[in-house]
Amino acid sequence: MSITGGNGSGKIRILIADDHEMVLDVFAMYLSSASDMEVTTGKTLDEALDHITASGPFDVVLLDLNMPGMNGVSGLRRAIRINGGKPVAIITGNPTPRMLDEIMNAGSSGIVLKTTGVRSLANAIRFMYAGEHYMPLELVRERHNAGRTTKNGRLSDKEMMVLSYLAEGKQNKEIANDLKLAEPTIKMHVTSICKKLSATNRTQAVIVARDLGLI
Amino acid sequence: MSITGGNGSGKIRILIADDHEMVLDVFAMYLSSASDMEVTTGKTLDEALDHITASGPFDVVLLDLNMPGMNGVSGLRRAIRINGGKPVAIITGNPTPRMLDEIMNAGSSGIVLKTTGVRSLANAIRFMYAGEHYMPLELVRERHNAGRTTKNGRLSDKEMMVLSYLAEGKQNKEIANDLKLAEPTIKMHVTSICKKLSATNRTQAVIVARDLGLI
DNA sequence: AATGTTACCATACTTAGGTATGGGATGGCA
């Protein structure tokens, strides 16, 4: 992708979709005042996709992760497919470590935090427009450390991995398939997770983990 | 409280705290352009409280529900106590029915949704400044239905009861003892709950229920 | 009085979850 590439008008065409109308208002107000950007907005994934099919791929697409129609990363994949190779990024508040992985693995061009001010947002957009992958520093740092320490010891990488599956209600067999491990191994991890979280079963483990902010 | 009451400058003094800096930017940009408002912002509850103690109660205080330091409504109560009778409201994305009750019972002056545009926000603020309680229509409607309705039917009283036990990670036998019912009956309820919540097992049911705000 | 809904209990069965134990491989570190 060319850094200077663009459309006829010379402006970067940006598409933003979020069900928080307030956030859309930020973009409409701030980014449009940046003379080199032209912003289109939507409130659902379908609205966003309609915009793309109607007027062609945008130079940068920003999608809220929790917006109607997204269904996690599956909506992201749809958008990436439709936007013809141009960057699609996610905008969200507090992504879980696992969501981060999924988002980046799905081929997203980056992640923008709502805890970030609008000023750095414009920079992030230009960065992704140039073909780079953008991720806030605090996420990179947090990503590996995370909370994960409990009074009964800290959770290992694999345990965190398994925990994130538990948090989706997956069963051992599914987890084993996904992680290419044997089911007994998963059971072992689950048992270990429960011990460390002082939970008596997987359901309690998920509850505790959510309350602790581990996931 | 006087409708026209204010401070010396004649402007409505507004304090807004949210860890999403983007949201703060909206206020800073939009509301300050409304000539009768003067906006102060913060990123945590403590910052907000510091502002209040430093410069006295604000005419309207808006607090994000999920911001660091809030701990649900307990942070709200603290703010209300400190702000000396002047209105304190909550700003949030998707509040659960239970949260709504707690918020209003805690003495909040209202709830502002992030799904609302900034324009109606200014009106909401003036409304609360006049001593009224503000709540978006869509919330009032939802509230009466008491959540509990899903696309596959609504949960019965017993099912809600059982669900609340599931949400604590209790097992069928415990629930049966507590509710003085037979274990098979509990199993049946669990199965029914899972169907209505489109979950495949109890753990998923809990997750879905939490996300839907049923518990 | 018939119908529908909800709640309740039971038996039987299959699958999933959790525990206990043991062993092998890796890699960091004292």
Next chain:
DNA sequence: TGCCATCCCATACCTAAGTATGGTAACATT
């Protein structure tokens, strides 16, 4: 080098969870 933690796999066993089916009773609606 030996020690320790982590990760991985396996077998066996028992309990919990979930499904299927069928039946009784209370109660409100029609």
